[in-house]
Each structure stands twice: as C-alpha cells, then as structure tokens.
Amino acid sequence: MLIIKLAIKNLLGAGLRTWLNVIALSFSYVAIIFMQGLYAGMNNQMEASTIKVQYGGGQYWHELYDPYDPLSLDDSHAKIPNEISGLIKNNDAASILINQGSIYPNGRMQNILIKGIDPNQKILAIPTHFLNNQNGFIPALIGGRMAKSSGLKKGDFVTIRWRDAKGTFDADEVKVVEVINTEVSEIDNGQIWIPLDKMREMTVMPGEATLIVLKQNSQFTKNLSGWEFKNLDFLLADLRSLATTKSAGASIFYFVLLFLAMLAIFDTQILSIFRRRKEMGTLMALGMTRSTLIKLFTLEGSMHAVLAAFAAMLYGGPLVWYLAKVGYGLPASTDSFGFALGDRIYPEFTALLIIGTILLVLTVTSIVSYLPTRRITKLKPTDALRGKFI
Amino acid sequence: MKKLIFIMVILFAGALIAQPSADEIIKKVDANTVTDSQIAISKMIIKGRRGSRTVEAKTWQRGSNDSFTEYLAPAREKGTKMLKLGDQLWTYSPSTDRTILISGHMLRQSVMGSDLSYEDMMEDPLLQNMYNSKIIGEEKILDRPVWAIELTSKKDDISYDRRKVWVDKDRYIILKEELYAKSGKLLKTIDIHEIKKFDGRWVATSLTYKDVLKDGDGTQMQLDEIKLNQRIPDYILSKASLRR
Numbered sequence: 001m002l003i004i005k006l007a008i009k010n011l012l013g014a015g016l017r018t019w020l021n022v023i024a025l026s027f028s029y030v031a032i033i034f035m036q037g038l039y040a041g042m043n044n045q046m047e048a049s050t051i052k053v054q055y056g057g058g059q060y061w062h063e064l065y066d067p068y069d070p071l072s073l074d075d076s077h078a079k080i081p082n083e084i085s086g087l088i089k090n091n092d093a094a095s096i097l098i099n100q101g102s103i104y105p106n107g108r109m110q111n112i113l114i115k116g117i118d119p120n121q122k123i124l125a126i127p128t129h130f131l132n133n134q135n136g137f138i139p140a141l142i143g144g145r146m147a148k149s150s151g152l153k154k155g156d157f158v159t160i161r162w163r164d165a166k167g168t169f170d171a172d173e174v175k176v177v178e179v180i181n182t183e184v185s186e187i188d189n190g191q192i193w194i195p196l197d198k199m200r201e202m203t204v205m206p207g208e209a210t211l212i213v214l215k216q217n218s219q220f221t222k223n224l225s226g227w228e229f230k231n232l233d234f235l236l237a238d239l240r241s242l243a244t245t246k247s248a249g250a251s252i253f254y255f256v257l258l259f260l261a262m263l264a265i266f267d268t269q270i271l272s273i274f275r276r277r278k279e280m281g282t283l284m285a286l287g288m289t290r291s292t293l294i295k296l297f298t299l300e301g302s303m304h305a306v307l308a309a310f311a312a313m314l315y316g317g318p319l320v321w322y323l324a325k326v327g328y329g330l331p332a333s334t335d336s337f338g339f340a341l342g343d344r345i346y347p348e349f350t351a352l353l354i355i356g357t358i359l360l361v362l363t364v365t366s367i368v369s370y371l372p373t374r375r376i377t378k379l380k381p382t383d384a385l386r387g388k389f390i
Numbered sequence: 391m392k393k394l395i396f397i398m399v400i401l402f403a404g405a406l407i408a409q410p411s412a413d414e415i416i417k418k419v420d421a422n423t424v425t426d427s428q429i430a431i432s433k434m435i436i437k438g439r440r441g442s443r444t445v446e447a448k449t450w451q452r453g454s455n456d457s458f459t460e461y462l463a464p465a466r467e468k469g470t471k472m473l474k475l476g477d478q479l480w481t482y483s484p485s486t487d488r489t490i491l492i493s494g495h496m497l498r499q500s501v502m503g504s505d506l507s508y509e510d511m512m513e514d515p516l517l518q519n520m521y522n523s524k525i526i527g528e529e530k531i532l533d534r535p536v537w538a539i540e541l542t543s544k545k546d547d548i549s550y551d552r553r554k555v556w557v558d559k560d561r562y563i564i565l566k567e568e569l570y571a572k573s574g575k576l577l578k579t580i581d582i583h584e585i586k587k588f589d590g591r592w593v594a595t596s597l598t599y600k601d602v603l604k605d606g607d608g609t610q611m612q613l614d615e616i617k618l619n620q621r622i623p624d625y626i627l628s629k630a631s632l633r634r
Binding site for chain 2: 071104106107109111159161163164166167168170171
C-alpha cells in the first residue's frame with residue numbers, strides 16, 4: 001500500500017512530464033478502441049445486411065453452382081427436391097433461378113445475370129412484391145448500382161437476351177418496375193431480378209432452381225441428392241476474412257501509436273532512475289529492499305497507463321458514444337468497393353473490447369516500465385547516496 | 391382445249407423440275423460453303439461510336455469444326471491467336487502470355503469489340519443439319535434473283551430458332567441472312583456486298599455483320615485472300631501453336 005501511495009505521489013509530482021506521457025498513451029487507447037470498434041461494427045453491419053438480403057439462414061446450392069465460376073452456371077439448375085418444396089410452400093424457403101444473359105440499354109450490350117425469384121417470397125429483404133406488376137410486360141427489379149452502370153431508371157424498357165436450357169437464343173423487353181437501394185452489391189451489380197415463374201418459362205426450366213435460400217434460424221440441414229447445403233459460416237467466410245484483413249491492417253496504425261507512447265514511457269523511466277539516484281539511495285538506507293524499489297518504479301511507470309485510461313475516458317468516452325450513436329460517414333466512393341455498408345458505419349464498442357484494450361496497454365506499459373528498473377538490482381546504496389550512477 | 395391443258399401441265403411440270411426444293415437449295419448452299427480446308431487473310435472493320443478500327447487476321451480452317459486464327463494488325467492485337475477445335479475455343483494473348491478457354495458467359499462477349507460474339511463462331515455452318523427449310527418468296531438482291539427461304543430449327547439445341555436466308559438462284563450462296571430469337575425478335579443480320587469465285591466456289595468477299603440490338607453500323611468483314619483445299623499441318627490446329 002505504501003508503494004502505491006508513494007508511486008502516485010511521485011507520478012503526480014513529476015507534473016507536466018507525467019501528463020504528456022498520459023496524453024500520448026491515452027491516444028493509443030482511443031485509437032485502438034475506436035479502430036477495433038469500427039471494424040467490429042463494419043463486420044457486424046456487413047454480415048447483418050448480407051444475411052438479410054442474400055444468405056438468409058443458409059442456402060442449398062445446386063451441386064454445380066459456384067458463384068465464382070461463370071463456366072458452370074449454365075448447367076447449375078435442377079428440379080427442386082420434394083423436401084424443399086414443402087418449405088417453400090410454407091414460406092420457410094425461397095428458390096432462385098440464375099441464368100446468364102445480356103441487356104442492351106441505350107444500344108450498348110451489357111452482360112448480366114438474370115435472377116428469377118418468387119415475387120411473394122418473405123425470406124429475403126428484397127422488395128420483390130414489385131414483380132407482381134405484370135401488366136403485359138416482364139417486370140424487372142434492378143439495384144442502384146446496376147441502374148447507374150446501365151443508365152436505366154424506373155419505368156424504362158430494355159431488351160434482354162438469353163439462352164434457354166437447350167442453348168437457343170431468346171429475347172424480349174423487360175420493364176424496370178423499381179430501382180432498389182441496397183447495401184449489398186452482390187444482389188445488385190450486373191444483375192436483374194424477374195418473377196421466377198416467368199424466368200422458368202423463358203428458360204424452359206419448369207420447377208427448377210439454382211439455389212434455395214432458407215429462412216433465418218432455420219434448422220433444416222438435410223442432405224439432398226444433387227444439392228449442397230451451405231451454412232452461414234461458409235457463406236460469410238469471405239466477408240469475415242475481409243474484416244480480419246482490414247482489422248489486421250489497421251493494427252499497424254495503432255501499433256505505431258502504442259510504440260511511440262511506450263518509447264516515451266521507457267525514456268521517462270530511464271530518466272527517473274538517472275535523476276533519482278539519491279532518492280533511491282535514501283530509500284534503501286531507510287530499509288527499502290531493491291525488489292521493493294523495482295516495484296515502486298515499475299508501478300510508477302504502469303500508473304501512466306491507469307491515468308491514461310481515465311484521460312481517454314474523459315475525451316474518448318463522449319467521442320465513441322457519439323460515433324456509436326450517429327455512425328461514421330463513409331465517402332461516396334466506398335460504395336463502389338462492394339462493401340455491404342450503406343453510407344454510415346456504426347462502430348460497436350463492447351465491454352470486452354474496452355477492458356481488453358486497457359489490459360493490453362497496461363501489460364505493455366508495465367513491461368516497458370519494468371525493463372529499465374532492472375538496473376536497480378546492481379545499485380549500491382552508498383553509491384546512490386553519493387549520486388554515483390549505477 | 392385438250393392441247394391447251396396438255397401444254398399447261400407440261401409447263402407446270404417443267405416449272406416444278408426447274409425449281410429445286412428448299413432442302414435441295416440449302417444442301418447446295420452448304421456444299422458451296424463448306425470446304426475441306428482453307429487459308430484466308432481477312433479484315434474486320436469494326437464501326438463504333440468513336441470511329442472505326444480495322445483488325446486483320448489470317449485463318450487456317452479445316453472442315454467445318456476446326457480453325458486457327460492469328461491476328462496480324464493492329465499492333466495492339468498482333469500476335470493474338472484463337473483456336474477452335476470442335477466445340478471448344480481458346481484464345482492466346484501475347485501481352486499476358488496466357489491461353490484462355492472461352493466458355494460460358496465469355497462466349498457471349500464480342501470478338502475484338504465487333505458485332506460478332508465468340509458463340510457466333512461456334513455455330514455449325516451446315517444449315518441442313520440444323521434447320522427445316524421453306525421457300526417463302528423470290529426477290530432480287532444485288533441485282534440478282536434470289537429465293538427467300540425460312541429456316542426453322544429441327545432440334546431444341548440450336549442457337550437461333552429461326553433464320554431467313556436469301557439465296558442466289560444461280561450461285562447458291564447466301565446474299566442476306568436474318569437470325570431470330572425464339573420469341574421472333576430479330577437479333578442479327580448479315581448482308582453480303584460482294585462475292586467472288588475461287589476454285590469453282592462462290593465466296594463472300596465483303597459482308598456486314600450486325601447485332602441488331604446494338605447501336606452502330608455493324609462490323610464489316612472483308613476477305614483479301616483465300617486459298618481453298620490447302621493441306622493444313624496438324625501442328626497448326628493444336629494448342630501448342632497458340633504460344634508459338
């Protein structure tokens with residue numbers, strides 16, 4: 001208890017030097033917590049919106065379907081298994097049929113994916129009800145990015161060309177009934193959505209699908225011949241590894257910050273030991289052991305981290321609270337990177353993140369504070385009292 | 391009266407004998423089109439919104455299924471090669487030193503920015519294999535009498551469900567062609583501007599290929615040189631020749 005009191009007294013007595021270190025260290029706290037919270041928020045936000053509009057509670061893929069292999073897409077379709085048909089009828093699953101095609105907006109050819117989906121599905125948060133509008137034309141939904149790249153807008157007619165299941169060309173006009181604003185580019189870029197029944201008729205693929213999306217929290221994971229179940233861990237793996245990579249990249253930034261703060265503390269400790277030789281000699285002469293002296297100096301150094309945590313709380317607390325509430329605005333160009341983020345990220349600052357960061361900084365500071373004090377073990381009280389260096 | 395009827399019957403029979411059936415016409419068209427082999431140098435003039443550019447190529451073709459094309463000009467495309475063996479198509483780009491199998495959606499892409507897609511090159515050139523034919527009229531194109539023939543697919547797996555061809559009555563070469571989607575929508579047109587005879591066969595030496603759904607004036611193809619029934623060594627029609 002004595003050394004704690006002594007450490008606090010010494011630390012506060014150092015005045016500006018202490019506060020400069022504390023402020024530098026508090027920047028590290030705020031930076032680490034802010035960046036980690038930002039990436040946690042980004043990751044959760046991306047996952048939530050992707051699950052909502054794309055993955056649902058997991059998907060059954062036709063055995064040949066590979067979203068990254070356009071070569072196999074033409075053959076990736078089959079009749080929906082009976083086990084799944086029941087789920088679809090009960091609105092516990094939705095089937096999607098995918099085909100490749102081309103559209104000709106303003107006389108330009110653009111290769112696209114045509115996706116057929118039930119207009120009355122409730123599994124994905126896509127406003128497919130607009131596709132019920134079939135007054136003598138094929139209704140089509142497109143996303144904002146697709147609208148931008150093709151120059152199409154609501155109410156436009158555009159020629160669409162595709163090949164049916166046998167490979168015969170067919171073409172027709174579709175009407176853009178709605179342009180949907182979605183954060184998830186995977187359901188937007190280079191694709192149009194049309195009613196599933198119409199799609200099946202156009203491609204001569206009655207009762208067929210490419211993939212089936214299950215309702216969120218569905219427990220249905222049966223093995224179905226010709227279909228492969230993909231759970232959310234699989235479907236979100238890319239997204240998660242992207243977040244991990246981003247987070248690791250950002251850690252370089254706060255590692256540098258932390259390193260600078262630690263350098264300052266290390267310097268302070270060296271300076272303290274050098275300037276307080278007589279004090280150390282006196283304390284030893286009064287009966288303080290070398291190990292207690294080491295503890296005292298280490299504690300003094302470590303307390304920078306404690307004070308910094310309070311300082312960070314003072315100015316960082318309101319800042320992160322504000323950001324968590326109103327979000328962090330993203331520049332307009334971020335949308336084209338393909339992140340399912342919308343225009344704001346809402347950072348998530350969990351207790352685990354805050355406590356973990358405090359413990360990390362405290363541990364690193366303690367280690368850095370301890371290292372210079374090892375020289376005290378060689379200190380002779382008589383030399384110290386005379387002001388001789390160790 | 392009997393004499394008149396007799397003369398009319400003779401004339402009618404004569405007319406029947408003189409006019410071949412649509413199937414016979416198409417067979418003759420195929421016979422004129424497909425050669426054992428050919429080596430040709432041609433130009434493709436691609437007309438776009440920002441002007442036109444010319445791509446020159448040399449093609450070695452054996453039968454109706456195998457061909458090898460090497461692009462000679464412009465400098466940017468020089469050395470690009472394309473190999474078609476049966477229903478497979480590869481391209482080689484010297485800038486990346488990569489050979490790519492063109493398949494799936496890539497087949498829908500345009501060849502060198504022209505109106506021609508890779509999948510158009512994969513078509514079976516023998517019309518008799520794919521279509522039922524019917525004469526629907528007689529017209530004049532390029533000042534030559536032609537039969538207008540409607541072709542409807544015999545099988546399900548034909549790229550174009552319906553075609554209309556205008557066949558020169560004397561030379562059995564198509565002077566105009568329209569390709570339709572299943573819905574009846576016109577997709578592509580081919581207009582022949584000039585034909586020449588090489589080794590007893592009529593060959594189109596200038597034509598315009600147009601994707602009707604796209605803006606623009608289409609792609610003009612011009613045949614500069616052709617040698618028919620030439621021996622083509624096996625090594626040319628092999629994947630190894632792409633990198634050679």
